Amino acid sequence: MTAEQQHPAGTSSPPGEPHLKVVGVVKHFGGVEALAGVDFELRRGEVMGLVGDNGAGKSTLMKILAGAHVADAGHFYIDETEVTISSPHEASRLGIQIVYQDLALCENLDVTANLFLGKEPTVPGWTRFLPERLRPIDTLSMELEALAAVQRLDVRTLKSVRAKVGVLSGGQRQAVAIARAVGTESSILLLDEPTAALGVAQTAQVLNAVRRLRDNGHAIVYISHNLGDVFEITDRITVLRQGTNVGVFETKQTNNDEIVAAITSGGDPGNGNHG
Amino acid sequence: MADTLNRSLATLGAMRESRFGSYLPVLLALVAIWGFFGLTEPNFLSPRNFYFLFLQSAVVGTLAVGITIVLLIGDIDLSAAATAGVCAALLAVLITNEGVPVPIAIIAAIVAGIVLSGAEGMIVAFVRVPSFVVTLAGLLAFQGLMLKILGIHGAINMRDPFIRDLTTANLPNEIGWALVALGIVALALAVWRTRRKRASLGLELDPVYADLGKIVGFGLLAAVGVAILNGYRGVPVVVVLLLAVTALLGWITTSTRFGRALFAVGGNTESARRVGISITWTRVAAFTIVGLMAAFAGIVGASRYASVSFNAFAGGPLLLNAIGAAVIGGTSLFGGRGSVWNAILGALVIGSVGNGLDLGGASAADKFIISGAILLLAVSLDAVSRRGASQTR
Numbered sequence: 001m002t003a004e005q006q007h008p009a010g011t012s013s014p015p016g017e018p019h020l021k022v023v024g025v026v027k028h029f030g031g032v033e034a035l036a037g038v039d040f041e042l043r044r045g046e047v048m049g050l051v052g053d054n055g056a057g058k059s060t061l062m063k064i065l066a067g068a069h070v071a072d073a074g075h076f077y078i079d080e081t082e083v084t085i086s087s088p089h090e091a092s093r094l095g096i097q098i099v100y101q102d103l104a105l106c107e108n109l110d111v112t113a114n115l116f117l118g119k120e121p122t123v124p125g126w127t128r129f130l131p132e133r134l135r136p137i138d139t140l141s142m143e144l145e146a147l148a149a150v151q152r153l154d155v156r157t158l159k160s161v162r163a164k165v166g167v168l169s170g171g172q173r174q175a176v177a178i179a180r181a182v183g184t185e186s187s188i189l190l191l192d193e194p195t196a197a198l199g200v201a202q203t204a205q206v207l208n209a210v211r212r213l214r215d216n217g218h219a220i221v222y223i224s225h226n227l228g229d230v231f232e233i234t235d236r237i238t239v240l241r242q243g244t245n246v247g248v249f250e251t252k253q254t255n256n257d258e259i260v261a262a263i264t265s266g267g268d269p270g271n272g273n274h275g
Numbered sequence: 276m277a278d279t280l281n282r283s284l285a286t287l288g289a290m291r292e293s294r295f296g297s298y299l300p301v302l303l304a305l306v307a308i309w310g311f312f313g314l315t316e317p318n319f320l321s322p323r324n325f326y327f328l329f330l331q332s333a334v335v336g337t338l339a340v341g342i343t344i345v346l347l348i349g350d351i352d353l354s355a356a357a358t359a360g361v362c363a364a365l366l367a368v369l370i371t372n373e374g375v376p377v378p379i380a381i382i383a384a385i386v387a388g389i390v391l392s393g394a395e396g397m398i399v400a401f402v403r404v405p406s407f408v409v410t411l412a413g414l415l416a417f418q419g420l421m422l423k424i425l426g427i428h429g430a431i432n433m434r435d436p437f438i439r440d441l442t443t444a445n446l447p448n449e450i451g452w453a454l455v456a457l458g459i460v461a462l463a464l465a466v467w468r469t470r471r472k473r474a475s476l477g478l479e480l481d482p483v484y485a486d487l488g489k490i491v492g493f494g495l496l497a498a499v500g501v502a503i504l505n506g507y508r509g510v511p512v513v514v515v516l517l518l519a520v521t522a523l524l525g526w527i528t529t530s531t532r533f534g535r536a537l538f539a540v541g542g543n544t545e546s547a548r549r550v551g552i553s554i555t556w557t558r559v560a561a562f563t564i565v566g567l568m569a570a571f572a573g574i575v576g577a578s579r580y581a582s583v584s585f586n587a588f589a590g591g592p593l594l595l596n597a598i599g600a601a602v603i604g605g606t607s608l609f610g611g612r613g614s615v616w617n618a619i620l621g622a623l624v625i626g627s628v629g630n631g632l633d634l635g636g637a638s639a640a641d642k643f644i645i646s647g648a649i650l651l652l653a654v655s656l657d658a659v660s661r662r663g664a665s666q667t668r
Contacts, residue, residue, distance in 0.1 A: 088549075089551075102545075104543060104545050104546035104549050105543065105546060106538070106539050106542035106543045106546050106547070106611070107542060107543065107611075108538060108541070108542035108543075108611035108612050109535075109538055109539065109542060113535060113538075117535070117539055117546065117547070117550045117552070118536075118539075118547070118550030118551045118552050119550070119551075120532050120535060122532065132532070133531065133532045133533040133536070134527065134531050134532075134533055135531060135532065136526075136530045136531055137530060137531060137532060137535065139530075140472055140473065140476060140478065143478055144476060144478065147478075160479060162479070
């Protein structure tokens, strides 16, 4: 069964060619084959769920896309141009950003400082004679941009971008991490279990932020174990099992049982192929 | 009851998290200590005593400011006092025994400080040995190095007038007051400009009382300090120099990309690495700054004691006093939180306690025990206020 087929016509998912496409990705760790020739694609303005059991290869695929791992084999295309992804730096240059589950925020710094960490703009003018790293940071323009970024994601509960990240809620932190990832020139956002540790209200907040990004034309990969969230937020769902892609499903035309079957047994041949 | 405790912890945490409030705990401690000794020792609050209190705190303060920089990245430098000792010994030998011109001897001492600490920083950053171990080894090695430089005498006198002037010269009263006025005007102008810019950009403003409090607080502190010092001999030059260096480092740590990197590495090393901050070079730079400040401390110490001896630097309580000053000031041993200004205030706390106990005729044993208790209190406050801050979510 190959569910990786033509896109069904007449669905609500955005039209167009895939923005990111990978073909035949293979990755070995020692003797273990983590990915055995995975195909995967992602369109602009789409949230693609990536689900599968533990060890199915979700995280490996994510890390390869983010440049943290290098694939042993496979082809990568962005807007039909073949590219190579061999380092996080290269991935970020291609517009691919990842938000890891641990977020990696500095709790001792405020929201603005976290959003611009490592790429702070400096005050123009007299400071040009100073070494680059000793130039004063342009805090006011940073704060303006941070406010705009937070507003774009519609994080209403965040009262001040001068609040230390350490005092924020889990949902707010997730939003800050997402805002940092999309703040740079990115078109592809990889989210690893963004709602794993969150309560109901905070999950809603994060899903809302993801929706806003999708509506702005970002292509988003959403890894989660929580199928409820996946059905709520995604447009399509890719199921991995034992390092292979066992199916791509239109979220609106599938159901929980079908996805669970695909995750656990590679799908029931009777209804796995819905195209 | 538990709720009240939680809330007060949270308030304490929030208080220390705000930019202005981080000075409050140590300032309150200072006022309490001064009040206590002012009541028990009639001479404690005299201008003469305060003058010497400031001078005594200058060496510890200089070293504490340097140590604050490595504490910010979550490392520690146990060899800072020994480094200062090597620099002081080198300075004394070059000037007193070898007759080398003073500027060259000063440069040699500074280079020595930077090289020794920089080397430790490289080992910490590249070989990835914990700084605790590297600088403990450095402490031992530099103690030996200092003894070697001092030779068989164990102490070298420092009679050079320029070096001595560093800690004996004072500003004329008028210049002291002029500096206070200048400081207040400059601070007020800076606060007002920021306020106006923020308002014109539509950004949130600090409450007026916070901005005013900043200016009034600084003005009051500076005016009282200068008034007291002028009541004896005037503001010591070394105090002004130390404040100038601290101001520069304070600006670097809070307002530049390098300073942001220090806080990021101390707050979350993995995060700093992922955004492309060079952890290794940030570390090396931080240790180099400690070396520079240790050299300054060595020079100031040589000047203040008019001699260089093993016990005044490497072998004495200088190191623990300096680390204590940084931590009492509110700089976290866990990294990512602190300020060089607080180190100065912490040095004053340590100096005041030692001075007050001396006046009361306390034994060396009592002084050690009480200093230890105060340090423990400060670190406990740090740990508790961290918990308080994370409970406000």
